[in-house]
Amino acid sequence: MPTRTSGTRRDAGPGHEVRHHVLSVLVENRSGVLARVANLFSRRGYNIVSLAVAPTEDEQFSRITIVVDVESSPLEQIVKQLDKLVNVVDISELDPRHSVERELLLASITAPADRRGQVVELVQIFEGRILAVTHDELTVSLEGHPTKVDDFEEMLRPFGILEIQRTGRVALPRLDHLGAAAVPDAS
Amino acid sequence: MELNGGQALIRALEMEGTEVMFGLPGGAILPVYDPVLDSTIRHILVRHEQGAGHMAEGYAHATGRPGVAMVTSGPGATNIVTPLADAYMDSVPMVCITGQVPRPAIGTDAFQECDITGITQSVTKHNFLVTSADDIPMVIRQAFHIATTGRPGPVLVDIPKDIVDPTNPASATGWDWPSDDEVARSLPGYRPATSGDPEAVERAAALILAAERPVLYVGGGILKARAAEALHELAELTDIHVVTTLMARGAFPDDHRLCLGMPGMHGNYTAVTALQRSDLLIALGARFDDRVTGKVAGFAPEAKVIHVDIDAAELGKVRRPDVPIHGDCRLIVEDLVAAVRRRQAAGAVTPDRRPWRSTISGWQERYPLAYEEPQEGDQLKPQMVLEHLRDSVPEDTILASGVGQHQMWASQYWRFRHPYTWVNSGGLGTMGFSVPAAIGAKVGRPDRMVWAVDGDGCFQMTAQELVTASAERIPVKVAILNNAYLGMVRQWQEMFYEERYSEVYLSPDLPDYVKWAESMGCVGIRAESPEEIQPAIDKANEIDDRPVVVEFRTDSREKVYPMVPSGKSNDDIQVPPFQAGGGVGTGEGGN
Numbered sequence: 121m122p123t124r125t126s127g128t129r130r131d132a133g134p135g136h137e138v139r140h141h142v143l144s145v146l147v148e149n150r151s152g153v154l155a156r157v158a159n160l161f162s163r164r165g166y167n168i169v170s171l172a173v174a175p176t177e178d179e180q181f182s183r184i185t186i187v188v189d190v191e192s193s194p195l196e197q198i199v200k201q202l203d204k205l206v207n208v209v210d211i212s213e214l215d216p217r218h219s220v221e222r223e224l225l226l227a228s229i230t231a232p233a234d235r236r237g238q239v240v241e242l243v244q245i246f247e248g249r250i251l252a253v254t255h256d257e258l259t260v261s262l263e264g265h266p267t268k269v270d271d272f273e274e275m276l277r278p279f280g281i282l283e284i285q286r287t288g289r290v291a292l293p294r295l296d297h298l299g300a301a302a303v304p305d306a307s
Numbered sequence: 308m309e310l311n312g313g314q315a316l317i318r319a320l321e322m323e324g325t326e327v328m329f330g331l332p333g334g335a336i337l338p339v340y341d342p343v344l345d346s347t348i349r350h351i352l353v354r355h356e357q358g359a360g361h362m363a364e365g366y367a368h369a370t371g372r373p374g375v376a377m378v379t380s381g382p383g384a385t386n387i388v389t390p391l392a393d394a395y396m397d398s399v400p401m402v403c404i405t406g407q408v409p410r411p412a413i414g415t416d417a418f419q420e421c422d423i424t425g426i427t428q429s430v431t432k433h434n435f436l437v438t439s440a441d442d443i444p445m446v447i448r449q450a451f452h453i454a455t456t457g458r459p460g461p462v463l464v465d466i467p468k469d470i471v472d473p474t475n476p477a478s479a480t481g482w483d484w485p486s487d488d489e490v491a492r493s494l495p496g497y498r499p500a501t502s503g504d505p506e507a508v509e510r511a512a513a514l515i516l517a518a519e520r521p522v523l524y525v526g527g528g529i530l531k532a533r534a535a536e537a538l539h540e541l542a543e544l545t546d547i548h549v550v551t552t553l554m555a556r557g558a559f560p561d562d563h564r565l566c567l568g569m570p571g572m573h574g575n576y577t578a579v580t581a582l583q584r585s586d587l588l589i590a591l592g593a594r595f596d597d598r599v600t601g602k603v604a605g606f607a608p609e610a611k612v613i614h615v616d617i618d619a620a621e622l623g624k625v626r627r628p629d630v631p632i633h634g635d636c637r638l639i640v641e642d643l644v645a646a647v648r649r650r651q652a653a654g655a656v657t658p659d660r661r662p663w664r665s666t667i668s669g670w671q672e673r674y675p676l677a678y679e680e681p682q683e684g685d686q687l688k689p690q691m692v693l694e695h696l697r698d699s700v701p702e703d704t705i706l707a708s709g710v711g712q713h714q715m716w717a718s719q720y721w722r723f724r725h726p727y728t729w730v731n732s733g734g735l736g737t738m739g740f741s742v743p744a745a746i747g748a749k750v751g752r753p754d755r756m757v758w759a760v761d762g763d764g765c766f767q768m769t770a771q772e773l774v775t776a777s778a779e780r781i782p783v784k785v786a787i788l789n790n791a792y793l794g795m796v797r798q799w800q801e802m803f804y805e806e807r808y809s810e811v812y813l814s815p816d817l818p819d820y821v822k823w824a825e826s827m828g829c830v831g832i833r834a835e836s837p838e839e840i841q842p843a844i845d846k847a848n849e850i851d852d853r854p855v856v857v858e859f860r861t862d863s864r865e866k867v868y869p870m871v872p873s874g875k876s877n878d879d880i881q882v883p884p885f886q887a888g889g890g891v892g893t894g895e896g897g898n
Contacts, residue, residue, distance in 0.1 A: 200620035
């Protein structure tokens with residue numbers, strides 16, 4: 121079995137593993153900056169797997185978490201090119217072993233009365249939540265490590281997914297890696 | 308002090324030391340043009356916005372100061388995209404002001420609206436859409452700071468009309484000129500590198516002293532860093548040969564005993580082969596361009612690489628350096644000089660480089676740049692025209708060129724003796740560059756003679772700027788090498804497309820270049836036979852009150868040699884057929 125990597129399960133068949141990198145990019149929080157960052161990837165032919173962006177504790181800055189599927193050598197080039205963007209303040213590549221990563225999934229599932237119980241049980245096992253219920257549909261949410269979210273999505277699939285939206289991963293360096301006291305990580 | 312945004316913009320340009328700007332007004336930029344009348348800045352009215360951009364580039368190439376161009380929104384802005392891309396590729400400091408439709412109209416497909424910051428994102432070092440009149444002084448300061456520091460480049464500032472239009476209350480602003488500190492703090496993500504890592508400099512110095520076949524591979528970055536003197540010192544101290552790339556011609560004098568001239572696709576045999584056989588490349592402000600390396604896998608296979616560049620992204624982009632040094636070329640070359648001196652004083656021994664020097668001398672003797680003597684009745688040899696021109700002008704003459712065969716011959720056959728005397732479009736390869744670039748260079752350096760060498764194809768792209776030159780009394784001189792073809796394309800079709808000449812013939816007589824020149828207020832001269840070359844040049848050199856165009860009728864069969872065919876290794880360099888006898892030439896290598 122190939123190692124499962126979040127967000128790319130579908131292209132990562134046996135012997136066809138795609139290497140992923142997670143970049144955490146601190147940028148100035150102003151209009152057009154996301155376009156500049158995204159442009160740089162498309163112009164060099166790199167595919168962004170997922171991207172999440174929001175302001176940081178300091179409203180002057182935003183943090184963009186980018187998952188990109190490149191080999192390590194072009195990654196060095198793209199990091200250097202990113203660093204040349206005037207609005208990019210800081211870039212770090214997050215090693216999954218030394219970072220905490222989370223993703224949120226929302227999904228609407230076909231769940232007629234006779235199968236609703238199974239879906240509810242699944243959501244409970246994964247510690248997800250049920251957000252809305254109709255006669256034959258459920259909307260559920262799950263927050264967790266991207267591989268856990270992958271697994272959840274996989275398990276939901278046989279019930280019939282009507283609509284699904286994932287946020288793409290957000291990540292921060294793990295505190296113990298920075299020399300602070302170790303914090304247990306649920307993932 | 309109360310002023311409007313347009314006045315603030317012009318005042319900010321004055322505060323940045325702008326002496327001259329190149330531009331063409333239009334609807335959206337109209338309010339900024341009004342205060343131009345009251346400004347100390349000389350404005351040069353071009354005939355096409357592309358001309359304004361290339362003039363600003365020529366000015367920057369020749370002076371080292373940022374070129375400034377100003378145009379209107381929409382088509383005015385899109386017409387200057389090519390010069391921006393050109394300046395971006397060749398790291399030319401330039402600030403371009405574009406008009407934009409009023410803020411409330413942005414995004415409505417208004418008349419002459421275009422998203423120029425979006426369009427130019429990938430061809431500028433940075434760009435700004437200014438959204439408040441109060442921001443204008445800071446944005447102009449940021450623009451000049453970004454354009455001129457680190458790896459220089461073009462910066463575009465897009466100005467919506469309502470924030471500069473005095474009839475609009477939104478244009479009212481105070482005047483607050485930010486300090487250097489405030490500018491630096493306003494750009495938290497912009498930290499241009501300066502000095503290099505001392506430990507890397509030491510490792511580089513050790514490699515330099517230990518190398519048997521070292522070559523200084525010098526690129527345009529040396530000129531951008533104002534490092535020609537430091538380079539001279541390093542070369543003489545270490546006694547290492549120098550190649551100057553197309554962008555670095557003039558950074559090291561061609562008549563110096565250590566100068567090997569230009570490497571690359573049309574570099575001379577010795578420069579190309581010295582890089583190829585070297586055991587140490589000291590790359591200074593060079594970027595291992597494909598036109599220099601040929602097939603990368605086969606480039607300088609035995610060489611270790613020291614790579615000095617102010618742009619970290621160049622280090623390892625094409626060739627992984629053994630010693631990367633990130634920083635300003637001038638500071639690092641000075642550090643290298645000091646480090647080598649210390650090591651020499653401490654008794655460092657350099658291997659015997661006499662065999663390498665004699666190998667190089669052998670190549671130089673066997674494969675000089677050369678062309679076949681013309682036969683009776685032949686049209687002019689372009690190389691001969693350039694030799695005459697070279698020998699008839701002051702040695703500090705600034706030479707501009709377009710793109711193609713004439714550019715290569717100009718670079719090959721000129722003898723550059725001073726930095727900043729060569730103005731050309733290297734990275735983007737922009738046909739039509741030379742006439743406006745020469746005009747910009749002459750505006751920046753009115754004390755120098757400025758010649759443009761152009762092809763007939765290039766000339767037809769931007770010749771209208773000679774009207775600008777005549778009107779503004781900018782006495783540039785243009786030598787058109789008229790071979791009636793898009794010559795470089797013709798050369799490739801002859802060599803690689805079985806002489807199938809598709810859409811490259813231009814006609815020698817249409818247009819009539821002499822009449823065209825005269826109609827634009829220039830003196831027009833034509834030279835068709837070898838005896839006419841020198842008198843035509845002499846006459847042109849005597850005229851200093853208006854532009855001159857000299858049309859030389861040249862031989863369309865002439866090809867640029869040597870040549871490393873595209874995608875081939877530099878080992879496959881082709882010398883001209885008459886030099887290739889005795890198994891010499893293709894794949895000959897370092898014998």
